[in-house]
Amino acid sequence: MISRRNFIRQSGLVAASSVFPIPEFLKSGPSRKLGVALVGLGYYSRDLLAPALQLTKYCELRGIVTGTPSKIPVWQAKYGIADRNVYNYENMYQMVNNDDIDIVYIVLPNAMHKKYTIIGAEAGKHVWCEKPMATTAKDCKAMIDSCRKNKVQLTIGYRMQHEPVTQEIIRMAGSRPFGRIEKLKAEAGFYNRGGDGSHWKLHPELGGGAMFDMGVYPLNAVRYATQMEPISVSARIENSRPELFKVDETTFFELEFPNGVMAKCKTSFAENINHLKIDCSSGWYELRPFQSYSGVQGRTSSGSTFLPFSGNQQAKQMDDDAIAIIENQDPVVPGEEGLRDIQIVESIFKSAQSGGARILLS
Ligand code: NAD
Numbered sequence: 187m188i189s190r191r192n193f194i195r196q197s198g199l200v201a202a203s204s205v206f207p208i209p210e211f212l213k214s215g216p217s218r219k220l221g222v223a224l225v226g227l228g229y230y231s232r233d234l235l236a237p238a239l240q241l242t243k244y245c246e247l248r249g250i251v252t253g254t255p256s257k258i259p260v261w262q263a264k265y266g267i268a269d270r271n272v273y274n275y276e277n278m279y280q281m282v283n284n285d286d287i288d289i290v291y292i293v294l295p296n297a298m299h300k301k302y303t304i305i306g307a308e309a310g311k312h313v314w315c316e317k318p319m320a321t322t323a324k325d326c327k328a329m330i331d332s333c334r335k336n337k338v339q340l341t342i343g344y345r346m347q348h349e350p351v352t353q354e355i356i357r358m359a360g361s362r363p364f365g366r367i368e369k370l371k372a373e374a375g376f377y378n379r380g381g382d383g384s385h386w387k388l389h390p391e392l393g394g395g396a397m398f399d400m401g402v403y404p405l406n407a408v409r410y411a412t413q414m415e416p417i418s419v420s421a422r423i424e425n426s427r428p429e430l431f432k433v434d435e436t437t438f439f440e441l442e443f444p445n446g447v448m449a450k451c452k453t454s455f456a457e458n459i460n461h462l463k464i465d466c467s468s469g470w471y472e473l474r475p476f477q478s479y480s481g482v483q484g485r486t487s488s489g490s491t492f493l494p495f496s497g498n499q500q501a502k503q504m505d506d507d508a509i510a511i512i513e514n515q516d517p518v519v520p521g522e523e524g525l526r527d528i529q530i531v532e533s534i535f536k537s538a539q540s541g542g543a544r545i546l547l548s
Contacts, residue, residue, distance in 0.1 A: 219242070219243075219244060219245050219246045219508075220244060220245040220246075220288040220289055220508045220511060220512070221245070221246065221248035221249065221271075221286045221287045221288050221289070222239060222245050222246065222247055222248060222249070222287075222288070222289045222290075222291055222314075222504070223248065223249030223250060223251055223271065223273070223281065223287045223289070223290050223291065223311075224236065224247065224249070224250055224251070224291050224293055225251040225278070225290050225291060225292045225293060225294060225302050225306070226251070226252070226292065226293040226294035226295075226298075226302075227250060227252045227254070227257050227261065227293075228293065228294075230293050230316065231291075231293045234479065234500050235291065235293065235500055235504075236261075236264075236265060238498050238499075238500035238501040238504060239501075239504065240265075241498050241501040242501050242504050242505050242508070243505055244504075244505045244508035244509055244512060245288075245289065245504055245505065245507075245508040247265050247267070248267065248268075248271055248286050248287060249267060249271035249272070249273065249281075249284075249286065249287045250267055250271070250272055250273070251273040251274065251275065251278050251290070251302075252272075252273075252274060253274055253275050258272055268286070270284065270286070271284065271286050271287065275302070278290075278302070278305050278306070278309070279305050279308065279309055280309075281306070281309040281311060282308075282309040282310055287311060288311065288312060288511070289311060289312045289313070289314055289507075289508075289511070290302070290303075290306035290309075290311045290312075290313055290314070291313075291314040291315075291316075291343075291504075292306065292313065292314070292315040292316060293316050294316075295386040295387075295392040295393055295394075296316075296318055296320065296321050296392065296393025296394075296398050296399075297320070297321045297391060297392045297393035298392070298393075299315050299316065299318075299319060299320045299325070299329070299393075300320045300325035300326075300328060300329055303315050303329045303332065303333070303340070304328065304329065304332045306338075307329075307332040307333045307335075307336040307338050307340070308332065308336055310336060310338065311338060312338045312339040312340075312341075312511050313329075313333055313338060313339070313340050313341075314341050314342075314343060314504070314507055315329070315340065315341070315342055315343065315521075315524070316342075316343040317342055317343050317344055317402050317406075317524065318393070318398045318399075318402045318524065318527065318528060318531070319342050319521065319524025319525060319527070319528055320393075320524070320528060321393040321398065321528070322528065322532070323525060323528050323529045323532055325528075326521065326524055326525035326528050327525065329521060330521040330522065330525065333521065339507075339510065339511055339517055340517075340520065340521040341507050341510070341517035341518070341519050341520060341521070342519045342520075342521060342523055342524035343503065343519075344402075344406055344519045344523065344524075345499050345500060345503045346403070346406070346407070346410075346476070346477055346482075347406075347410060347518055347519050348499065348502050348503040348506050348518060348519075349482055349495060349499050349502070350495045350497075351473065351482045351483060351484070351492045351493075351494065351495055352410070352473070352476070352482060354492060355410070355411050355462070355464070355471070355473065355484075355492075356410050356411065356413065358411075358464075358471065359410075359411060359412055359413040359414075360413065362466070363469075363471075363486075364466035364467070364468050364469030364470060364471065364486070364487065364488075365466045365467030365468040365469070366445075366466060366467045367411075367412055367447055367464055367465075367466050368446075368447060368465050368466060368467060369447065369448045369449070369450070369465045370408045370411060370412065370447070370448070370449040370450070370462070370463065370464050370465070371449070371450050371451075371461065371462070371463045371465075372403075372404030372405075372407045372408050372411075372449060372450075372451045372452075372461070372462045372463075372476070373404060373451065373452040373453070373454075373459040373460070373461050373462075374400045374401070374403040374404050374453055374459060374460055374476075374477050375396060375400050375436070375452070375453050375454030375455060375456070375457050375458065375459045375460075376400065376454075376455070376457075376458050376459075377455070377456060377457060377458055378396075378455035378456075380427065380430040380431065380455075383430050387399055387433075387455075388430065388431055388432060388433060389432055389433065390432055390433050394432075394433040395431075395433030395434040395437075395455075396433070396434050396435060396436060396437055396453045396454050396455045397434050397437045397453055397531055397534060397535070398531070399453075399455075400453045400454070400455075401437055401439070401451070401453030401531070401534075402527050402531070403453070403476075403477040404451040404452065404453060404462070405439070405441075405451060405527050405530060405531070405534075406523075406527055407462050407476060407477070408441060408443075408449035408451060408462075409526070409527075411462065411464055412443055412447060412449075414443045414444055414447065415443070415526070415547075416441035416442060416443050416449070416530065416547055417442055417443065417444060417546065417547055418441070418442045418544050418545060418546050418547055419439055419440065419441050419442070419530060419533050419534055419537055419544070419545055419547060420439070420440050420537045420542050420543065420544040420545065421437060421438060421439040421440070421534040421535070421537040421538040421542065422437075422438050422537075422538050422541075422542045423435075423436065423437050423438075423538045424436045424438075426456055427456070431455065434535075434538075435454065435455050435456050436452070436453070436454040436455070436456050436457070437452070437453050437454075437534065437538065438450075438451070438452050439451045439452075439534045439537075441530075442544075460474065460475035460476060460477060460478060461473070461474045461475070461476060462474075462476035462477075462484075469486065469487035469488060470486065470487045471484060471485070471486040471487065471492075472484050472485060472486075473492065479499055479500075480494065480495075480499065481494045482494060482495065506518050529547070530547060533545045533547055
């Protein structure tokens, strides 16, 4: 059986923590918070990350990168961002000379993650990159290589792996309170009205589609809930609104894990779904919802419950990731984790294009 940790080790992709230099500020007395620059000031930065960065203990919002000049005074006034820490996409590379910024957080359309991760890494900044890591495994590998070469950390914004109830589910893969895991079900999606059809999530060039947007949640969940790597996949796509969706609207995928463990997964822009269930040889447990920003909770076949975490998920994620940098440790979700999901997503699309053929994963 290949455990996930072993997979990452065997793949030889994890950068040893020893390659990361001790940050300068740690050598010079009492630590200051790490400075984060948000790259892309859309929905997730504006509504979730910037507010969460007001709650973090080990990092704070210190810079912005935007292509929309009208956003600059609004963000500066709201968060007290200094003029010297405001960049656009063309001059972002000049951060190399700016010690205020320790980390760039890439919160752009999915197909832009690679380019700006590499610009950040080459400027000597640690990189936090939103999920999905990128739209091809080739891009993911280029991001990992660049961060390794520039001796900076790369971590992917899979917030669930920092969320305490989810972490309990991850521990249960090892403690097996209901015996051997036999099958799983994981579904995440929301009804996307599509608006006027112009949003990048509806277009393939920028990495749109349900699988990249929401499908990585069930995919990542069945991997973390089993602590195993899938060995084969089959998939199919349904589009009920082809005039609006040039990308996958609903994707069904089935993963086979070692020892006959099967996971049935679904992601959709046509339905509100948010459920993870794990069936074992002597019982079951489930989370509903399993990937919301708050209120992740669930129950087990023996009548016990998983109570929701009362803290802020994004603040916890960013503090965990800041601590990994400060302490020179591997992050909770390294780039290799994002790469593995995208390798599987590539096989999911390949299977769907070939009529649902089962594809072996290497
Ligand atoms: P959004 O469309 O609201 O924001 C995208 C930002 O990118 C905008 O500010 C836009 O101006 C900018 N941009 C720059 N170049 C662009 C271009 N060529 N086309 C379109 N926009 C361009 O998107 P979002 O919902 O904030 O998503 C951004 C990233 O964050 C995505 O990778 C998404 O998957 C991720 N995300 C993660 C979570 C999570 O829970 N971890 C939640 C939401 C979004």
